[in-house]
Amino acid sequence: MSKKLKIGVFGYGVVGSGLAHVLKNSKGLDASIVKVCVKDAGKERDLDAQLITTNPDDILNDPEINVVAELIDDADAAYHIVKTAMQKGKHVVSANKKMLAYHIEELIQIQWQYKVSFLYEASACGSIPIIRNLEEYYDNDLLQSVSGILNGSSNYILTKIFNENSDYKLALKEAQDLGFAESDPTSDVGGFDTLYKLIILTVHGFGLFVHPDEVFNSGIARLSPKDIELASQKGYKIRLLGKVTKVNGNQVNLFVAPKFVKPAEHAYTVESHYNGVLIQGNFYDNQFMYGKGAGAHPTGSAVLSDITALAYDYKYEYKKLKYYGGLEYTNDMDVEIYLRYTDKNDLALFNFKEISESLKGKDFNYVIGIVNLSELTKIRKQIAEKDIFLAYLGDE
């Protein structure tokens, strides 16, 4: 492509403005923002008013613009923008993990059809270059699992609760005010944001497209002081984990759940809005990537890194799609969980194969035992609606 990058940006919120700031401080790149499309033209912004539009066509139909940076908080609108931009021959960078989780397979096909680049490093783990590493370095079959803390907001909240005894709602409000949380923070605390990121990492790590609705996810919204007390008594912290693992040679398993984290585990050291990704493989064992997972500048710098990569015609090769071609998704896996419930009837929802510890008290009921992930997946919506907190007790 022409090395002069003329960028049309969709969205000037936390990430869009973060990109503008980091670009201003990046002297070596011949790139400039020539138009910014937002929803509300009346908002005050640190932008030349000439750049602002509310009409997507001002970017999509401008032949001078060769790069679209899609940084909006609406996954459906983003899907149409990204698709149209590529169909019009523009290279696209995006941070939209929800859009990617639901449409990545189709968008990859469109990218190939229209021979453009489509890069989205900022969509998974903020500033950590995890997608590029899965693409370039872990491009063989040694990789066994990718797991870790993929959501900055929930980690910020859990850190505040564990370290400072903060109130959950207050910590969530801070995560929102600091620009870490999604517009609908249910995505962060319900484990959906982690799930979307895990779906993307699964495409690049294992070459498999998994529909988000097929995967078990549970979050931290029902965390109670009793859960914190019990975890602390056992010497654990609680962190929200996403994990994808290759199992039985030709299958891949995914899930998202809070985890009781032991001091020796990598996730134990990850605090505030940082993310930490543990890459486990044959022969090299464990490798750990750590960095800021949310916020304007960490995310803006990941978007800038994608834009920089466009200057040398970088494209994801999706090597694992070609390499494996035959892995399949499974959620038939036994897992050890901690289950805290309020209504004693709710226990009947769960089919424990084994129970190693349980308590039925006046205001605290819990079970620790083994359940099958496929059964948890079937009842994940019921779990989310009830006063139930569930945590994974297996390895990270």
Ligand SMILES: NC(=O)C1=CN([C@@H]2O[C@H](COP(=O)(O)OP(=O)(O)OC[C@H]3O[C@@H](n4cnc5c(N)ncnc54)[C@H](OP(=O)(O)O)[C@@H]3O)[C@@H](O)[C@H]2O)C=CC1
């Ligand atoms: N915040 C973070 O740390 C991270 C966010 N992301 C992802 O980046 C994306 C943006 O997030 P964030 O910046 O936090 O969100 P914000 O809510 O801060 O900003 C969203 C921006 O999108 C604009 N917008 C919304 N819908 C449209 C539309 N249809 N057309 C044009 N503009 C639109 C809004 O316009 P207006 O200003 O007029 O309201 C606003 O400028 C999301 O997909 C998010 O998941 C990814 C990694 C980290």
Ligand SMILES: N[C@@H](CC=O)C(=O)O
């Ligand atoms: N809401 C997300 C933002 C980055 O992806 C998070 O908290 O991690």
